[in-house]
Amino acid sequence: MEILEKIKNRSAKVGVIGLGYVGLPLAVLQAKTGYHVFGVDEVEAKVEMVNKGHNYILDVVDHELREVVEQKRLEATTDFAVLRQCDIILICVPTPLTRNKEPDISAIVKVLGHLADHSHPNMLVVLESTTYPGTTEEVILPALTAKGLTVGKDLFVAFSPERVDPGNASFKTHNTFKLVGGVTETCGEVAKTFYEQSIVKIFPLSSPRVAEMAKVFENVFRSVNIALVNELTLLCDRMNINVYEVIDAAATKNFGFMPFYPGPGVGGHCIPLDPYYLAWKSKEYDVHTRFIELAGEINENMPYFVMSKLQRILNQRGKCLKGSTILVLGVTYKADIEDPRESPATKVMELLQNEGANLQYSDPYTPSLILKGQEYKSQQVNAELLQGSACTLILTAHSAFDYQLIVDHAPVVFDTRNGTRQVKHHRDRIVLLST
Known part of the structure; x- marks a missing residue:
C-alpha cells in the first residue's frame, strides 16, 4: 500500500x-x-x-x-x-x-x-x-x-x-x-x-467511537472525583475538619483508594468541558447523565464558595470585601505552567471585581491579565505588597512562591491549594478551604 x-x-x-x-x-x-x-x-x-x-x-x-x-x-x-x-x-x-x-x-x-x-x-x-x-x-x-x-x-x-x-x-x-x-x-x-x-x-x-468515549471518560473520571472531594470539603468546612488531613489519612490504605484534592474549581481545556460533551450526546440516546452533570455543578460552584469564605475571613477581622485589597497568587489553571485556559482563578477574580475589591495579583507565568476590559499586571511578591493587602489569596500554588515569606508578612493567607503545607512559622495566619 x-x-x-x-x-x-x-x-x-x-x-x-x-x-x-x-x-x-x-x-x-x-x-x-x-x-x-x-x-x-x-x-x-x-x-x-x-x-x-x-x-x-x-x-x-x-x-x-x-x-x-x-x-x-x-x-x-x-x-x-x-x-x-x-x-x-x-x-x-x-x-x-x-x-x-x-x-x-x-x-x-x-x-x-x-x-x-x-x-x-x-x-x-x-x-x-x-x-x-x-x-x-x-x-x-x-x-x-x-x-x-x-x-x-x-x-x-x-x-x-x-x-x-x-x-x-x-x-x-x-x-x-x-x-x-x-x-x-x-x-x-x-x-x-x-x-x-x-x-x-x-x-x-x-472503532473511533471507542477511542472518543475513552477520552471523555478519562476526564469525566477526574471531574467526578474532584467534585466528590470538593463536596467533602464543604462538609469538612462546616465541621471544622482539615480535609487535607482526611485525604492523607485515607490515602494510607494500600488498596481501593486514589487521592484527589480540592481547590477553587477545575481548569484546563479538558476537565471543565468534556463532561458536558458526553452529557450533551447522551440525550440523543435518552440517557440522562445526572451524576456527571452534578459533578460539573459542584466544581463550578467552588469559586462562589471561595468568595463566601473570603468574605467571612474579612468579616472576622472587621473588614468588608468592598474596597479591601486582595492579593491573588497564581492565575494559571494549575501549578508551574503558563496555561490560563478555563482557570478557576479567573472566575474568582471576576467575582472579586464585581464585589468592588481592589485586585492585585502575582504569577510568574502570566505577566499581564485582562478581566472585563481592565488590565492587571503581575506584581513582585515582597513584604510591602503582602503587608498592604487585607488578604493574600492563593489560587494556584506555583513552586516559585516563597510560602514562608508570604505567611511571615501577610495579615492573613487564604490558601485554597494547600501550598503552605510546609510552612513552619505563623501557621495561625493561614486559613485553608476547610478550617
Whole structure:
C-alpha cells in the first residue's frame, strides 16, 4: 500500500492543523521523527514565531523546535492550500463549549471545509481534538467522502485523542499510550503504523467511537472525583475538619483508594468541558447523565464558595470585601505552567471585581491579565505588597512562591491549594478551604 510505504520510509508529508498546546508539540515530534511537517494555523503570530524557531509552548523544548525549523523539516503557514501536498493530516483544533454549555465543534467543521478543497486519494486524516463519541463517523467521514473517496481504500480516517498533560515532565506525547481507533480495520492499521514511528506505546481500538468515549471518560473520571472531594470539603468546612488531613489519612490504605484534592474549581481545556460533551450526546440516546452533570455543578460552584469564605475571613477581622485589597497568587489553571485556559482563578477574580475589591495579583507565568476590559499586571511578591493587602489569596500554588515569606508578612493567607503545607512559622495566619 502506497501510504504505508511512505509512512515507513518517512517520505510522507504531514500536515498538523492547529499549533497550540497539542499541535505544536506533535508537529515538532513528527519533524524529529523525520517527516516533513507543515504546521497550519490561522493565527499569524504563531506562524511567524514557529518559522523563526521561537517557542511559545512550555512542553516544547526550545532547541528541538529551532533545530527542526533550521533543518526545514517544520514549516508553518496560514495557507491551507499546503494540505494538497500532505499525505497525513492531524487535526488539533480547539473544541470549547458554547455559552449554553453545548459542544462547539465549529473549528473542526471549518477545517473540514478546507479539507474538502484540498483532499486527495491515499490520504490519512486523524482527528486528535477531544469531542463527543460519534464525531469522527458522523461529522468527519461524510465531509471527506463527499468527493467520491472510499474509506478504507483510498481514504483512511481515524480518531486518536491527544493526551497532553501540560507541565508533566515524566509523560510527554512520545511515551504516553496512544489510543487509535480507525473507521475500518485498514484505517486503524494505517494510523497505527504512522504513530508507531514516533510514539512508544500504541493501543489499537475497534472503532473511533471507542477511542472518543475513552477520552471523555478519562476526564469525566477526574471531574467526578474532584467534585466528590470538593463536596467533602464543604462538609469538612462546616465541621471544622482539615480535609487535607482526611485525604492523607485515607490515602494510607494500600488498596481501593486514589487521592484527589480540592481547590477553587477545575481548569484546563479538558476537565471543565468534556463532561458536558458526553452529557450533551447522551440525550440523543435518552440517557440522562445526572451524576456527571452534578459533578460539573459542584466544581463550578467552588469559586462562589471561595468568595463566601473570603468574605467571612474579612468579616472576622472587621473588614468588608468592598474596597479591601486582595492579593491573588497564581492565575494559571494549575501549578508551574503558563496555561490560563478555563482557570478557576479567573472566575474568582471576576467575582472579586464585581464585589468592588481592589485586585492585585502575582504569577510568574502570566505577566499581564485582562478581566472585563481592565488590565492587571503581575506584581513582585515582597513584604510591602503582602503587608498592604487585607488578604493574600492563593489560587494556584506555583513552586516559585516563597510560602514562608508570604505567611511571615501577610495579615492573613487564604490558601485554597494547600501550598503552605510546609510552612513552619505563623501557621495561625493561614486559613485553608476547610478550617
